[in-house]
Amino acid sequence: MLITCIVLAVSFFLGRCSSGSRGGEVLHGGTTVTVPPVSVDTVYVPQPCDTVFVPVPGRVDTSRVINDYYLQKIYRDTVFVAVNTGAGRDSARAILTDTIYQNGIAGREVNFTFYPKRLVRDNSVGLLSTFGYHNLTIMAEYRYRMMKMYVGYNLIDHAPVAGVGFQIFSW
Template identity: 30%
Template sequence: MKRNVKCICLCAVIALFAGWAGHWSGSRCRSIVRVPETVIYHDTIHSAVPEPKVVVREVPADVDTAAILADYFLEKQYLDTIIERPYLRVELTDVIARNTLLDRTVVVDYNQPVVYDNALSLGSFVGLHNCVLLAGYRRKSWEFKAGYDLYNKSVVVGLSKDLWRW
């Protein structure tokens, strides 16, 4: 009976120590539970200006020449957001002057989340007739575990797979 109480107390102390160590090390570095880190890609594409299609129309008799010249030399910049998604934003900017497309710029902002596929874990199970210390290795959604049962004095192995993530 005394031996069972000692083993249970030892398992409880080890479990508390493992929990404290996990909390301490988890608060000092990244954890797979936290919001994922993102890598930001910002790129600007300067494409060649395409040749325009020319359409000739008849000139009306009453024409305001000053207004036509003012509009002809006016530089117009058009900004258009083509795609806007949670991780991607594409903008198109055109500059038009003297009846010509002078410049076209495409700006791409892509925020790619970083996914960590590997992790090491440490834990324990404490029950009525067992006290197991475990170490594990996680690869994507699979976790491989190995440990030692202090109560039954035996080696234990385990395998787990994530069924649902949120």
């Protein structure tokens, strides 16, 4: 008797687990009936584990809260960074723009600009030549910032040459 009850209970549970929820054919009253598969469209939404009531501090303007909820707020944050590279001290700027709508982030944008330090030399030495009618000059040049000083020798006239120059603009 006990074994019969156990076999019936096991067959009952096995029958429940293998019901027609997966679809297929079932024998019902001597005729075969096709059962469509059951689609599950339930989405699990996690619930908070605890809820704490916080009293409202004073009077609250409900229409102001609702208007504020539907405002689109844009926040910008500018970050400057100085980077020490092998060529010198470069800098970069990042502008972060967040758009907040209905208490959530509706959009995010990042603009990044890199400013490399240009190689600027204060001193330089050069060798140059000029030539023309009765003129073949070889000169040495010393440049300090925007000033240039020339010293050379004219090979045709056999005369020394000297000069001073000033840089007006550069590109």
